[in-house]
Amino acid sequence: MSNKKQRLFQELIKDSKDPKLIKKAYQFAEKAHRNQKRASGDDFIIHPLRTAICLKKAKLCPTTIAAGLLHDVPDDTAVTDEEIKKEFGKEIALLVEGVSKLGKIKYHGVERQAENFRKLFLAMAEDVRVIFIKLCDRLHNLKSLNYLRPDKAKRIALETIEIYAPLAYRLGIGEIKGRLEDFAFPYAFPDEYKKLLPKVKDKYKKRENYLKKLVPIIKQELKKEEIKPIQIDSRAKHYYSLYQKLKRYNDDLDKIYDLVALRIIVKNVEDCYKTLGIIHKIWKPLPGRTKDYIARPKPNGYRSLHTSISCMDNKIIEIQIRTPQMHKEAEFGIAAHWYYSEQKGLKTYIKRLVSKPPERNLYWLKQLREWQEETKKFSPDRYLESLKIDFFGQRVFVFTPKGDIIDLPKNACPVDFAYAIHTEVGNHCQEAKVNGKIARLNQELNSGDLVEIITNKKRTPSRDWLDFVKTSLAKIRIKKWFSPTEQTEKKVSLPKILSFIPIPVKKEKKLKEEKALKKGSVSLAGEKGMLTNIAKCCLPQPGDKIIGYVTKSKGATIHKIDCSNLKRLKEKWPQKIIKATWD
Ligand code: MN
Numbered sequence: 001m002s003n004k005k006q007r008l009f010q011e012l013i014k015d016s017k018d019p020k021l022i023k024k025a026y027q028f029a030e031k032a033h034r035n036q037k038r039a040s041g042d043d044f045i046i047h048p049l050r051t052a053i054c055l056k057k058a059k060l061c062p063t064t065i066a067a068g069l070l071h072d073v074p075d076d077t078a079v080t081d082e083e084i085k086k087e088f089g090k091e092i093a094l095l096v097e098g099v100s101k102l103g104k105i106k107y108h109g110v111e112r113q114a115e116n117f118r119k120l121f122l123a124m125a126e127d128v129r130v131i132f133i134k135l136c137d138r139l140h141n142l143k144s145l146n147y148l149r150p151d152k153a154k155r156i157a158l159e160t161i162e163i164y165a166p167l168a169y170r171l172g173i174g175e176i177k178g179r180l181e182d183f184a185f186p187y188a189f190p191d192e193y194k195k196l197l198p199k200v201k202d203k204y205k206k207r208e209n210y211l212k213k214l215v216p217i218i219k220q221e222l223k224k225e226e227i228k229p230i231q232i233d234s235r236a237k238h239y240y241s242l243y244q245k246l247k248r249y250n251d252d253l254d255k256i257y258d259l260v261a262l263r264i265i266v267k268n269v270e271d272c273y274k275t276l277g278i279i280h281k282i283w284k285p286l287p288g289r290t291k292d293y294i295a296r297p298k299p300n301g302y303r304s305l306h307t308s309i310s311c312m313d314n315k316i317i318e319i320q321i322r323t324p325q326m327h328k329e330a331e332f333g334i335a336a337h338w339y340y341s342e343q344k345g346l347k348t349y350i351k352r353l354v355s356k357p358p359e360r361n362l363y364w365l366k367q368l369r370e371w372q373e374e375t376k377k378f379s380p381d382r383y384l385e386s387l388k389i390d391f392f393g394q395r396v397f398v399f400t401p402k403g404d405i406i407d408l409p410k411n412a413c414p415v416d417f418a419y420a421i422h423t424e425v426g427n428h429c430q431e432a433k434v435n436g437k438i439a440r441l442n443q444e445l446n447s448g449d450l451v452e453i454i455t456n457k458k459r460t461p462s463r464d465w466l467d468f469v470k471t472s473l474a475k476i477r478i479k480k481w482f483s484p485t486e487q488t489e490k491k492v493s494l495p496k497i498l499s500f501i502p503i504p505v506k507k508e509k510k511l512k513e514e515k516a517l518k519k520g521s522v523s524l525a526g527e528k529g530m531l532t533n534i535a536k537c538c539l540p541q542p543g544d545k546i547i548g549y550v551t552k553s554k555g556a557t558i559h560k561i562d563c564s565n566l567k568r569l570k571e572k573w574p575q576k577i578i579k580a581t582w583d
Pocket of ligand 1: 047071137
């Protein structure tokens with residue numbers, strides 16, 4: 001057992017750019033997890049070691065790798081976040097904390113929530129390196145699914161396919177996406193997997209052998225044009241993505257041309273196009289099947305040339321042509337960008353790519369434009385949904401007590417949340433609890449917060465809410481409560497603020513309930529019959545110079561123009577001051 005630990009550690013530290021840090025993190029984690037076992041019977045430390053090796057393979061920096069080694073320490077041992085911070089500094093501590101934060105998100109398997117979950121992940125992981133750690137963590141956890149109860153294994157597998165794999169794809173890490181899906185597939189859809197496997201196993205082998213015969217022909221033709229391929233190999237399609245594609249092609253395996261594709265890697269873009277031309281000279285391309293992802297990369301940044309050709313014996317095969325840089329990017333996504341332009345640092349790169357608004361980020365904008373092109377056929381709803389992910393920085397994602405996710409604009413508050421749940425919940429919301437603690441109704445919500453609304457049938461909306469709610473839904477509902485009929489809404493001649501004041505005739509019932517309200521003999525901004533009451537602080541008499549202050553439920557309070565109380569109110573809420581005259 002300890003041999004395995006040692007062997008993995010050696011693999012991890014080999015050629016490391018910061019062996020001291022890696023060793024320190026390893027020893028720290030090893031000590032913290034000592035005597036803990038995995039479901040597989042392995043020492044626990046094997047798991048963080050595997051996670052760290054995965055991060056190393058994905059070309060992430062030593063800081064991330066160290067955080068990968070430590071990722072389960074705060075959750076599973078007595079060591080606190082503080083101690084990690086003291087020992088390894090703020091950056092690593094934040095990464096570790098981020099990973100354990102993501103681990104606490106509950107997945108309820110509701111399909112419509114999948115997109116929100118992905119956005120939640122992105123929003124919560126302020127540093128995308130956190131998601132890399134989480135993905136590598138998940139990848140290794142999938143390998144021990146067979147030790148878990150079938151229902152638990154299935155839940156984890158589905159969560160992987162619906163949340164983690166699309167996230168990996170979104171970040172352009174094709175390699176990890178394919179592996180996540182293939183590990184999860186047999187547990188998520190066992191029957192489908194059993195059906196597919198025997199059908200394709202044989203085919204994969206046959207295709208591979210067939211492609212091998214093509215390699216010398218291609219090499220020879222390229223040589224004539226003085227192109228030296230760096231690598232020609234075949235790649236088999238991942239099982240899960242094949243399963244997905246088969247569903248679209250009526251299960252007809254013969255229509256899947258890229259079951260096994262031939263991959264040619266050449267030194268630069270020019271050679272890519274030249275190679276494509278040479279291939280098309282030898283074998284006829286299928287019309288409409290040549291795809292130039294170099295000129296038009298996929299939204300996740302994938303670049304390559306793809307073509308399907310009709311080969312020897314009329315067999316159709318797919319060929320992919322790309323440069324080594326494009327190849328790395330396809331495997332490791334944004335991490336590869338960092339790898340190739342190290343001076344910028346991963347953090348800066350990712351920040352530019354992920355957190356800045358698109359207009360300040362040309363690369364992102366370019367991607368977005370491509371994406372818009374691709375999503376043109378989507379329904380407006382779906383388009384908006386998929387576009388939103390780019391603005392996730394402007395959104396917060398909070399949980400209902402049942403675990404559903406509500407997507408709100410940044411700075412939204414419990415009242416927004418209440419109206420997002422239901423108008424009635426909003427109209428009668430009395431109190432809010434955020435993460436179990438009583439919160440102000442105007443408290444700013446953060447992604448991942450669990451929000452609970454306590455309603456009271458007697459409680460009704462307050463006009464003050466309009467000052468702090470962020471969603472237009474809440475605004476509309478609150479206004480509607482105060483002027484329920486269309487007629488009152490249409491009374492546009494009133495100054496804007498007046499339209500929020502209930503007009504007594506329409507609210508007779510309410511008037512009876514609230515004795516404090518009385519119809520004044522005062523006009524507000526020239527309008528008669530508005531709801532007013534006399535301020536108790538200065539008790540203005542007819543003839544006094546007066547001014548109105550709009551309150552949340554009693555209409556306008558009439559003050560003397562020189563009232564000191566009013567002065568204070570005026571400074572604070574000048575927008576609530578309204579002209580008033582005696583009738
Ligand atoms: Mn873990």
